[in-house]
Amino acid sequence: QLQKFILAELNNLGSIQDSRKLFYTPISRHLDQPNDSLVLQSSLQGLQSKEMIDYKNHETYTYTLSDEALDLIKNGSHEARVWACLSTDEGLDPKEIITKVGSTSAKVGQGRAFKQNWIKKVDNKFFKNVLDIEDVTVNNLVYIQAHNTLNDEKELSDLKKRKLIKPKKLLHFSIAKGPQYSPELITFETDLTSDMLIDGSWKNKSFKKYNFDAAGALPQGGALHPLLKVREEFRNIFFEMGFEEMPTNQFVESCFWNFDSLFVPQQHVARELQDTFYIKEPKVADVSDKEYYNKVKTTHESGGFGSIGYRAPFSEDETKRLVLRTHTTATSAQCLYRLAKQEGGFKPCKLFSIDRVFRNEAVDATHLAEFHQVEGVIADKNITLGDLIGFMEVFFKKMGMSQLRFKPAYNPYTEPSLEIFAHHDGLGKWVEIGNSGMFRPEMLAPMGLPDDVHVLGFGLSLERPTMIKYAINNIRDLVGHKVDIEQVEKSEAVRF
Template identity: 50%
Template sequence: MSPTMGTEAGTAGPGSAAELLLQRLELAGGSAEGGLCSLEAAAALGLDHQTLVGAVKSLQALGEVIEAEQRTSKKWELTPEGEEVVREGSHEVRVFNSIPLEGLAQSELMKLPCGKVGFSKAMSNKWIRLDKSTEGGPHVFRAVESVQDGVREKLLQLQQGDPNSLEEKDKSELKKRKLLTEVTVKTYWIRKGSAFSTTVTKQETDLTPEMIASGSWRDLKFKAYNFEALGIMPESGHLHPLMKVRSQFRQIFLEMGFSEMPTNNFIESSFWNFDALFQPQQHPARDQHDTFFLKDPAEATQFPMDYLKRVKRVHSQGGYGSQGYKYDWKLEEARKNVLRTHTTAVSARMLYQLAQQEKFTPAKYFSIDRVFRNETLDATHLAEFHQIEGVVADYGLTLGDLMGVLKEFFTKLGITQLRFKPAYNPYTEPSMEVFSYHQGLRKWVEVGNSGVFRPEMLLPMGLPEGVSVIAWGLSLERPTMIKYGINNIRELVGHKVNLQMVYDSPICRLDA
């Protein structure tokens, strides 16, 4: 930035604050200390002190024109209430003057703006007395013929610039009454510098080819280079759009009072991934074409056996008001280890732990983490994506509660146009798909799946009969695309692909 200073900054023109200060400093050159106090100089020049301070700092930026030493002092100033006392008198004097010779009801006295403080101070000064036996209630009477307003006189002395006439105890008392305040004043002691001049000369900031060619640079003054100045910070890395939206999702869940579930176990047994969710063992999702099965370790060995027996019974024989699936449930299938296909397996574990509590307490859980599907990799398909899941467990929850929570959740995300469509899930009934209108595609796009967990899933866990659990899940990638729009979709995927293919691909696919 050029050091040339405009009149508004008080540093240019024959009548600028900077030049007025330099001229004043020239006149004061023969004084005892050869300098000026900025406060006194501002008063002598008829300038606001802050304006003069701005001129001092501007002159300092020009090099050795002046030397300025900052000094700090304290002084006493009247508060707005103190200024009111100077104009109208102290509270106690006003109260005294308000009382007629025949006295005044205390209730009427207290209605005065200065009544409460003035009554207390006048009573302690013994200027008034209170008679509680008067007919009609307590009355206040004058106890002396006249009073002197010492408080106003002390404040007047301070206002007129004579603070040393008051004792420290008087100042402390006035400060305690909030009539006086001690302020810190920062001033500058200004002296001539080695390059002092009564005029402000523009300093050049750039050495141009023209200056070198003409030799004019020899007669010019250049602004000193500040080697201590910090340069512009270089651009650093940025969060990927997926990570930005993930952080936003997490913050929304926390604002809504949810607790985060532990999702660090990518490997689950088929029992927690499928059976505990009332998903039958002959379901197509258990096929190797849809799910990754582990070779080593191929099977899980640790299960809560009582719970496992109840799950087996509700699958094969029914129970809890359900006829079940009527098939031969096998432990060998339940023991197979898989890369989890959804984070709902984590929700099942958390709900089971909740059911083991001595007394049920309502809970709200969420998770955001990776899930895995056996897909052929190409420009629009991945073998893993991120699932977002929210679960609420409480007495008497209904589909209306689920819709209300979803509306609040998506509104916080910035998605306001929602539609709900009935759907089928093995472990929720009723179930709903959630759609949002996409301005870029000009069509409704599925953004989530939701429902109320079935009793066949909850009651074997040990949850009380009146407890309902509402839940919803969505892929992190799909709301990200809706939020960031069509232009950024291609950047997220990394290829120039057909947009509809992106939306129909497993990278955006919801938990089925």
């Protein structure tokens, strides 16, 4: 209604200088709330966005009187009251003025009356100086009471300062025709539909312009969990260093691949129930490569390749049991086995994986029963412990850790084995970041890898660097039902 009215008025008048005048026209009486400037403004904005009009805002002020001002109108200004209580021949001293007009009027009025030369002071006594006065303050207030404003800006600001009048901001508008002006309200299409294209009606339609300044709706997309962000960063480092990713999409492994192929003795504590989750159903898996199985069995029982083995019976029942893999080294073992069997003989390779492993551990602030392992394996002729250390230095440097220390350690499948420590500059201390070593001949030879092929391997958790990177102290803030989803959405991408 209002928009139609504005377009019609523009048609009559050409332009509208002052929107306040609009509403004295007869037609405006039929409008709801035409005098509400905010309602008018939103109608104008709508027309402006269609370029049918151009409008500008103008601010004006109106003034209302305070209670004190109303009192002044009734009883005269303070200066007039002081003047009125004096006479031309008999002087009053300041105290007597206060008794007559009250202390407020005496205080404010004396000064103002003096300024206008209405009164004079002789020997500390006050006298009238003129016979007639014009009470300008009251006259101004009366005018404002009738007109809500005054033409004298200086007087206005003076009255405002004295808190006799209160300003109120008003908005009005000047309105001109815009480039798309028409006396009729055009409705713009917001979508070009297939129907319009088919029946050709798009030719006669007007389309709404794109508003490129509009703030877009926030996308409700998913966000990567910090662990996945750090995993991405690790993957990129591996790819950059020429690694291939191992297929780790198999959480259940046989003890054969999880332990036996890695030369972990069948009596090893890691295999006990309190450390490893065993599968109830199905309980066991068959060994597929009998020949390889026999070699592994013999190596465990009596050794070979310069080793004396564990000299203990090797149980087939034990090797067939199914477990939730306790490390991704189970996958590395299978990849190395396939590497030994591949056609065309051995070729050097670098392999990595980042995936989930399971350990029957007491859950606390830094341990869960499942976590992610980052694992790397390099197989080549005659590589040495020096290569392992050298590689670690390059690899961890890419993650921002340039100071490393190595400590001798023990793994059943590597010799020598090294624990890796890095100086964490943020925490100001050495932290253990990983485990590594040179895979044993007892593991590699039964697979059929040539004698001079040496393999180095290392593993670390994904959770630890993630917690350090995101300053998370409790693993339950990272994984599980207590994770703050909003925090996940907001967490920044990592850059090592």
